[in-house]
Amino acid sequence: MEARAPGGVEPAQQEDAAPNPTPPTSPSPLPLPAPPRRPSVSGLSRVTHSLYLSGGAAARSQALLAAQGITAVVRVHAAAEAVAPRLGALRCLRVPVADSPSARLCDFFDVVADFIHDEEQRRGRTLLHCGAGVSRSPALCLAYLMRHQGLSLRDAHAWARACRPIIRPNLGFWEQLVRYELQLLGRNSVHMVSSAAGTVPDLYEPELRLLVPL
Numbered sequence: 385m386e387a388r389a390p391g392g393v394e395p396a397q398q399e400d401a402a403p404n405p406t407p408p409t410s411p412s413p414l415p416l417p418a419p420p421r422r423p424s425v426s427g428l429s430r431v432t433h434s435l436y437l438s439g440g441a442a443a444r445s446q447a448l449l450a451a452q453g454i455t456a457v458v459r460v461h462a463a464a465e466a467v468a469p470r471l472g473a474l475r476c477l478r479v480p481v482a483d484s485p486s487a488r489l490c491d492f493f494d495v496v497a498d499f500i501h502d503e504e505q506r507r508g509r510t511l512l513h514c515g516a517g518v519s520r521s522p523a524l525c526l527a528y529l530m531r532h533q534g535l536s537l538r539d540a541h542a543w544a545r546a547c548r549p550i551i552r553p554n555l556g557f558w559e560q561l562v563r564y565e566l567q568l569l570g571r572n573s574v575h576m577v578s579s580a581a582g583t584v585p586d587l588y589e590p591e592l593r594l595l596v597p598l
Contacts, residue, residue, distance in 0.1 A: 455508035485556025522551035
C-alpha cells in the first residue's frame with residue numbers, strides 16, 4: 385500500500401512506508417530530557433520527550449504503551465517477521481526492511497524522522513521499534529536526532545546509547561548514516577575506517593583495541 389504523507393496516516397490503520405527522500409529540513413531542536421540513571425534495555429527506552437525505542441516484545445505490551453502515553457508506533461519489520469499486534473487507535477507506520485547490511489534503510493530516514501516530528505508537533509509520543517531494538521530502529525532514531533534535533537551523528541549515537549546501551553546498528557546502516565550526516569550537515573563527525581574486524585565506524589575503535597591484540 386502506498387504511504388501517504390506522515391500527517392495523513394489514519395488512526396487504527398497500518399501503512400507501509402514508501403521511500404520518499406526529501407530535501408533536509410532545518411532542524412528545530414527541542415530540549416532533550418536528562419539521560420536516565422538506569423537506562424532500559426528490556427522495556428521502552430526514552431530517548432527524547434516524545435520518542436521511545438524498544439524491541440518487539442515490549443512493543444506488544446499494551447500496558448507499557450499506555451503507561452508511557454504512546455500515541456504512534458513505527459514498526460521496522462521484514463515481511464517474514466512476526467505479525468504486528470493490534471494497536472487500536474494508535475497511528476502506525478510500517479517500514480519493511482530486514483536487518484541486513486545490504487538493506488536500504490536510508491530510503492526511509494526522512495519519512496520516519498518526519499513522522500516522529502509530526503507526532504511530536506501533535507503533542508504525541510512515538511514508539512520506534514524493530515525485532516530487538518538493537519540495529520534497525522536505533523539507526524532510524526539516529527537519523528531523526530540528526531534531522532530534527534540538530535545533533536551530529538557522533539553526538540546522536542552517544543545520546544541514544546546512554547538511553548539504550550544495547551544499540552548497535554549493523555555496519556551497512558552505519559555507512560548509510562555517515563552519508564546521511566554529510567547530506568544533512570555538510571560534514572562528518574563519524575568516519576568508516578579499516579580495522580582487524582573489518583570496516584567499522586571510528587567511534588568503535590577504542591573498544592576494538594581492547595578486544596583485538598595489536
